[in-house]
Amino acid sequence: MAKTTKMFKLVLVILVCSISLNLVFVFKMVNVLGGGDHHYFLELSWTKRAAAEAEYVAAISCSGHGRAYMDGLILDQDGNKEPVCECNACYGGPRCSQFLPSCAADANGGDPYFLEPFWMENAASSGVLVAGWHRMGYSFNFQPFMVMSKELESHIRELHALVGNAVTEGKYIVFGVGSTQLLNAAVHALSPQNSSSPARVVASFPYYPLSKQQTEYFNAVDYKFEGDASLWKNKSDAATMNLIELVTSPNNPDGQLKWAQLQGPNVKAIYDRVYYWPHFTAISAPADEDIMLFSISKLTGHAGTRFGWAVVKDESVFKRMSTYVLLNTQGVSRESQLRALQLIKVVLEEGGKPIFDFGYTTMSSRWEKLNETLSLSRRFTLQKIGAKYCNFLHKIRGPSPAYAWLKCEREEAKDCYAILKAANIIGRSGSLFGAEDRYVRLSLVKTQDDFDQLLHQVKKLISDEGSAKAI
Numbered sequence: 001m002a003k004t005t006k007m008f009k010l011v012l013v014i015l016v017c018s019i020s021l022n023l024v025f026v027f028k029m030v031n032v033l034g035g036g037d038h039h040y041f042l043e044l045s046w047t048k049r050a051a052a053e054a055e056y057v058a059a060i061s062c063s064g065h066g067r068a069y070m071d072g073l074i075l076d077q078d079g080n081k082e083p084v085c086e087c088n089a090c091y092g093g094p095r096c097s098q099f100l101p102s103c104a105a106d107a108n109g110g111d112p113y114f115l116e117p118f119w120m121e122n123a124a125s126s127g128v129l130v131a132g133w134h135r136m137g138y139s140f141n142f143q144p145f146m147v148m149s150k151e152l153e154s155h156i157r158e159l160h161a162l163v164g165n166a167v168t169e170g171k172y173i174v175f176g177v178g179s180t181q182l183l184n185a186a187v188h189a190l191s192p193q194n195s196s197s198p199a200r201v202v203a204s205f206p207y208y209p210l211s212k213q214q215t216e217y218f219n220a221v222d223y224k225f226e227g228d229a230s231l232w233k234n235k236s237d238a239a240t241m242n243l244i245e246l247v248t249s250p251n252n253p254d255g256q257l258k259w260a261q262l263q264g265p266n267v268k269a270i271y272d273r274v275y276y277w278p279h280f281t282a283i284s285a286p287a288d289e290d291i292m293l294f295s296i297s298k299l300t301g302h303a304g305t306r307f308g309w310a311v312v313k314d315e316s317v318f319k320r321m322s323t324y325v326l327l328n329t330q331g332v333s334r335e336s337q338l339r340a341l342q343l344i345k346v347v348l349e350e351g352g353k354p355i356f357d358f359g360y361t362t363m364s365s366r367w368e369k370l371n372e373t374l375s376l377s378r379r380f381t382l383q384k385i386g387a388k389y390c391n392f393l394h395k396i397r398g399p400s401p402a403y404a405w406l407k408c409e410r411e412e413a414k415d416c417y418a419i420l421k422a423a424n425i426i427g428r429s430g431s432l433f434g435a436e437d438r439y440v441r442l443s444l445v446k447t448q449d450d451f452d453q454l455l456h457q458v459k460k461l462i463s464d465e466g467s468a469k470a471i
Contacts, residue, residue, distance in 0.1 A: 050129055057083050058123070065449055066096035067116075088449040104424040105454040107442040110402070114366075114445050115301030118358045125349070128342045135334040147331025148175050152341045156309055159344055160286070162352055164391050165276050167288040171311050172318035175332045176325050179274050179295040179308035183246070184214050185328075186291050186310060189320035190244050190268045191222035198222050199242040202229040204261055206253055206405070206433035208272065211246045228434065229261045239264055248272040250281045253433050253441035254383045255401030257281065274298040274308075278352075279359025280402050282388035290314060298402075300343045300355070307332055307340045356392065363400035366444045366451050370404055373455065377462045381407050404442040416440045423461040425454065 044051065053070065060068040062085035073084040087096035090103035119126055140146045153173050160166040176182035191199040198221060203211045205228050215225040229245050232238045247269055249258040260269040271289040275281065275298055290313040297303035312318040325331060347355050374380050385399035406427070408416035416438045417429040430439030444451060 046131075047129055054127070054129075060085065061095060062087065063091075063095050063097040065091040088447050090449060090453050102424075103453065104421075104426050105457040106426045106450060107404075107444075107446070107454045108426050108428050110303075110443050110445055112297060112301040112303055112402075112445045113447040113450075114362050115355070115359060116447070118355055119301070122346055122354075126343060126346045128339050130335055130338065134338070138330055145326060147326060148173075149334075149337045149341060152337050152344070155341060155344045155348070159348060159352075160311075162348060163278065163283060163356075164286050165278075165283050166273065166292055166294070166311055167286045168311050171313050172315065174310045174312060174318060174321045174325060175337070176308045176310065177329055177332055178297065178303075178306045179272060179293040179310075180210060180214070181325065181328065182293050182308050182310045182321070183210065183270065183272065184218060185321040185324040186270045186293070186317075187215060187223055187244055187246075188220070188324050189317045190270070190291075191220070192242055193222065195222065195242075197241070198224050199244050200224065200226040200232070201244045201246065202226050202232055202262070203246040203248075203434075204229045204258065206251070206430065206435040206439070207246065208248045208252045209432045211248075212434070232262060238262070239266070241266060243267045245269045246272065248275075249287075250275040250401070253403045253428070253439075254405035255281065255385055255399070255403060256383070275402055277359075278356040278390060278392045279363055280400060282390035282397055283392040284388060285391070291317065296340050296343065300347065302339070302343060305336050305339050305343075307336045352392070360393065360397065360400055363402070363444065364398055367399050367401060367404070369455055370442075370444070370458065371399075373458050373462060374406070377465055379408065379410055379413070379465055380462075381409055402443070402445050404444060406440050406442055408438045408440075413438055420461075423457060423464075425457045425461070 057068050057070050060083060062068060066085045066087035068083040068085050070083065072086055074081050075084050085094065085096050087093070089106050090100050092098045092100055138147070140149060152175075156173060157168045160168050174182065174185070176185060187199075187201060201211070201215050201223050202225075212225050212227075215223065223244065226232070232243060243262055243264070243266060245260045245262050245267065247258050247260050249271060250256065251258050252272075252275065255275070260267075260271075262269075268291075269289060270291045271287065271293065273287055273292045274295045276283070276287060276294075277299055280298070292311045293308065294311070295308035296305055297308075310321060312321065371382055374382055383401075383405040385401060387396050387398045389395070390397045406416065406420075408419055413419055414437060417427060417440050420427055420440055425442075427440035427442045429437055430441070431437050433439070433441065442454065
């Protein structure tokens with residue numbers, strides 16, 4: 001009897017231990033797969049080294065004025081290899097701690113580093129570790145010509161529904177290597193095939209320079225760039241021609257909302273909507289054009305990921321665009337799609353409020369500071385953008401454009417770019433946008449260091465203007 005009781009207790013102990021271990025295992029798996037505020041992971045194996053390397057590089061101090069990257073230059077010092085700090089403009093030294101006082105304010109490019117602090121605050125949720133065997137083939141699920149992640153497409157549709165900036169229901173989605181590739185894919189898809197008369201590609205001034213540059217560069221027989229859309233409004237032969245109007249809205253360079261100027265049975269429009277997000281403009285209604293282009297670079301700031309998408313109404317246009325992308329690049333890098341998926345998951349958290357609040361607060365603050373400074377000048381003015389009600393933010397919000405469209409007001413100021421350059425400010429000349437050279441575009445989306453230097457040089461320029469008046 002005693003022996004039986006002892007055996008029963010032993011079995012009971014083993015059973016309890018087994019149940020406990022299984023409960024712990026299930027609890028961990030639920031947290032790993034289901035997410036939540038706390039993540040419990042099974043013991044790491046092959047990811048340990050990659051994770052440790054990423055953490056090590058991220059922890060390298062660059063004095064808050066630069067960043068070290070895993071794929072950056074390596075400094076080999078006495079056998080110790082360490083990635084080199086890549087310094088922001090106007091900073092130098094091994095740790096980017098040296099300010100370069102004579103440095104010019106570079107407001108030319110459009111690298112959207114203004115969102116970098118947000119992603120550093122959300123490092124854990126936005127990080128992606130890619131296995132060495134991740135999607136090595138040309139297609140998804142071993143299905144020929146399937147080059148798009150269905151999960152990513154689903155999240156993109158969810159994103160637009162949340163923000164309310166585009167209608168995707170009943171429409172097709174095409175992925176591309178940024179909106180740049182998709183722009184030409186759309187022009188190609190809308191152009192007549194085997195026609196003796198190529199399509200005329202037009203855009204209203206000021207226009208996004210790539211509209212002209214890319215169309216002319218490819219020099220296709222099916223289409224050619226023909227300049228300002230407004231010049232075709234009253235042309236007698238316009239009704240019989242195939243016209244493709246490129247519409248960037250909000251516009252680059254001036255941030256204005258724009259609509260197609262041309263109408264007619266042979267007129268098609270391509271809407272570049274990459275800036276139609278709450279951090280750049282008020283979302284007044286969901287866009288519902290036949291072709292709309294978006295990109296991850298203007299949504300999350302990850303321009304280097306080279307990922308964009310088009311929302312397309314017509315199936316035949318969708319198929320032609322898909323074929324163009326497939327033949328051109330075999331789709332978009334699987335690693336880019338994986339990263340884009342993870343980033344959009346973070347954007348969707350808490351109803352999109354964290355990233356769009358951060359982005360809008362940053363951009364509106366920059367605009368207000370620059371606008372306030374230039375309001376003291378009679379030589380320079382900025383574009384006028386009014387406050388509007390935003391359906392996403394549920395409030396009337398002020399301007400927060402990606403770029404300042406500055407005008408030199410004096411009659412003799414024919415070359416505004418040269419005037420600013422002499423004052424240590426580098427912008428982008430208005431002639432590149434099809435406008436007069438008395439206009440210059442100044443980028444507001446770069447690093448905080450870039451903006452601070454821009455504001456400093458503008459204040460100095462205005463101060464010098466005041467001194468000249470006193471004399």
